Amino acid sequence: MNIRKYRILIVASHPAQYSAPIFRVMAKHPQLEPQVAYCSLQGFEPSLDSEFGVEVAWDIPLLNGYPWIQVQNNSPKPKLGSFFGLINLELWKLIRKGNFDAVIVYAGYSYASFWIAAAAAKAHGQKFVFSTDASSIQSRNGKQWKAWLKRFLLPPIFRLADFVIVSSTLGKQVVRSLGIPEKQIAMTPSSVDNDWWSYQATQVDVKAVRRQWDIPENGLVVLFCAKLQPWKRPTDILQAFAKANVPNSYLVFAGEGPLRPQLEAEAKSLEMQDQVRFLGFVNQSQLPSVYRCANLFVLPSEHEPFGLVVNEAMLCGCPVAVSDHVGASYDLVQHGETGLVYSCGDVDALAGILRVFLPDSERLNKMSAAAAQRMKTWSPYENVEVIVQALEKSIASPAMILSSLS
Structure with missing residues (x-):
C-alpha cells in the first residue's frame, strides 16, 4: 500500500x-x-529580548535536523512584536512555485507576513493552516476593549484556515468560542524535546550546583x-515563601526582567535575603541543572497560554505547583496526582x-513519578501525528470531519 507523502511549507517567525x-520530528516522519x-533569525542570532531585558541567543542547536531557509525581510524596521516588523514578500513567490499540499503558519496574525x-x-x-497558542482572548494588561475587539475580529481571521492547530484544552475552548467548528480544530500537545530534557537531567551534579548557589x-x-x-x-511566590516560613528552605529565581530590583528590595524588607537567590537569565543548556536541583517548581502566572516550563520541570523530575491561570493546569497538572494547582493570586493558598x-x-516524589508517566504521551511525536491526521482528512476530502482529533 502506497503511503501518501505531504509537502508542507512551515512559515515561522523565528527559530x-x-x-x-x-520540525525535526516532522523531517523524519514518513508521510511528511x-x-x-x-x-x-532572531533567537539564533544574538538580539535584545525586551521582556528579559537582556541580549539572548539560545545556546542549543535550533537549525539542525530539518530543511530550512531564511526568507528576506523587506521591513524598513525589522523586529519581532510589530505588525510591520516582518514583511517577507518572497513568501508569495515561494508558495506559488512550491506546489505545497499545505502551508502551516507559526507566525501570528499580528505580522504582515x-x-x-x-x-x-x-x-x-x-x-x-495556522497554529495558535492562545488560551484566552483577554490581554495581558487586562484592557477589556482589546478582548471585545478580538471577539469581533478573530472569527473571520480563523475562518481563513482549512484547520487551526491549537496547543491546549484551553486553546481549543477559545477557538470554539469564536464560532470555529470542531472539525476545523486539531489539538496538538504543547511540547518540548522530552528526550533531551529527560537525559540532561540525569547528567546533573546536584551537589556541585547547590554549592554554586550556596545552598546546603x-x-x-x-x-x-x-x-x-x-x-x-x-x-x-516571594510573599508565600515568607509566610510559609519552612525551616531550611530557600527560594531561587531563575530569570531576568524589570521586577528584579523590586523583588530584591522586598526580599530584604522581609528579612529573607539570606534565603533567596537570584540567578539572572539562565540559558537553555543550563536549565536542566536548575530544575533538577529544586524540590518544588512554582509558576504563579495570571496570563500563561500553556507554560512550557511546566513540561521542562516535570521531565527533569521536579514536582510542580501552578496557578489555575496556567494552561498546563488543564492538560498536565492533576491536583494531588501529577502536581498541585491553586487559585491565581491566592498567596495564602500558595x-x-x-x-x-x-x-x-x-x-x-510520588507526584514526580506520576508526572513522568503523564509526559510519556505529551511530546513532539504526538504533536506531529495529530498534524498528519489532520492533513490526511483535510486533503483527502475537505468535507470530512476532523472530530477524531479532538
Missing part, C-alpha cells in the same frame, strides 16, 4: 527552542516532506523559572502548599 524539536521558512502567506496559499489552491545539600529549594514580569506574578508539601519528600 525557537520549542518549535525546533517538532517539510520545508521551514524563517521570517527572521501571516497575511502574505495566507493570501498566497489561498490564491494558489494550497491548504492554509539538604536544603529545601523552591524554584521560580520565568521572566520577572508582572503577569508572571513572581511577587506572589503558602499553605509550601508549608505542607515542601518538607514532605515522599508525596513530592
Whole structure:
C-alpha cells in the first residue's frame, strides 16, 4: 500500500527552542516532506529580548535536523512584536512555485507576513493552516476593549484556515468560542524535546550546583523559572515563601526582567535575603541543572497560554505547583496526582502548599513519578501525528470531519 507523502511549507517567525524539536520530528516522519521558512533569525542570532531585558541567543542547536531557509525581510524596521516588523514578500513567490499540499503558519496574525502567506496559499489552491497558542482572548494588561475587539475580529481571521492547530484544552475552548467548528480544530500537545530534557537531567551534579548557589545539600529549594514580569506574578511566590516560613528552605529565581530590583528590595524588607537567590537569565543548556536541583517548581502566572516550563520541570523530575491561570493546569497538572494547582493570586493558598508539601519528600516524589508517566504521551511525536491526521482528512476530502482529533 502506497503511503501518501505531504509537502508542507512551515512559515515561522523565528527559530525557537520549542518549535525546533517538532520540525525535526516532522523531517523524519514518513508521510511528511517539510520545508521551514524563517521570517527572521532572531533567537539564533544574538538580539535584545525586551521582556528579559537582556541580549539572548539560545545556546542549543535550533537549525539542525530539518530543511530550512531564511526568507528576506523587506521591513524598513525589522523586529519581532510589530505588525510591520516582518514583511517577507518572497513568501508569495515561494508558495506559488512550491506546489505545497499545505502551508502551516507559526507566525501570528499580528505580522504582515501571516497575511502574505495566507493570501498566497489561498490564491494558489494550497491548504492554509495556522497554529495558535492562545488560551484566552483577554490581554495581558487586562484592557477589556482589546478582548471585545478580538471577539469581533478573530472569527473571520480563523475562518481563513482549512484547520487551526491549537496547543491546549484551553486553546481549543477559545477557538470554539469564536464560532470555529470542531472539525476545523486539531489539538496538538504543547511540547518540548522530552528526550533531551529527560537525559540532561540525569547528567546533573546536584551537589556541585547547590554549592554554586550556596545552598546546603539538604536544603529545601523552591524554584521560580520565568521572566520577572508582572503577569508572571513572581511577587506572589516571594510573599508565600515568607509566610510559609519552612525551616531550611530557600527560594531561587531563575530569570531576568524589570521586577528584579523590586523583588530584591522586598526580599530584604522581609528579612529573607539570606534565603533567596537570584540567578539572572539562565540559558537553555543550563536549565536542566536548575530544575533538577529544586524540590518544588512554582509558576504563579495570571496570563500563561500553556507554560512550557511546566513540561521542562516535570521531565527533569521536579514536582510542580501552578496557578489555575496556567494552561498546563488543564492538560498536565492533576491536583494531588501529577502536581498541585491553586487559585491565581491566592498567596495564602500558595503558602499553605509550601508549608505542607515542601518538607514532605515522599508525596513530592510520588507526584514526580506520576508526572513522568503523564509526559510519556505529551511530546513532539504526538504533536506531529495529530498534524498528519489532520492533513490526511483535510486533503483527502475537505468535507470530512476532523472530530477524531479532538
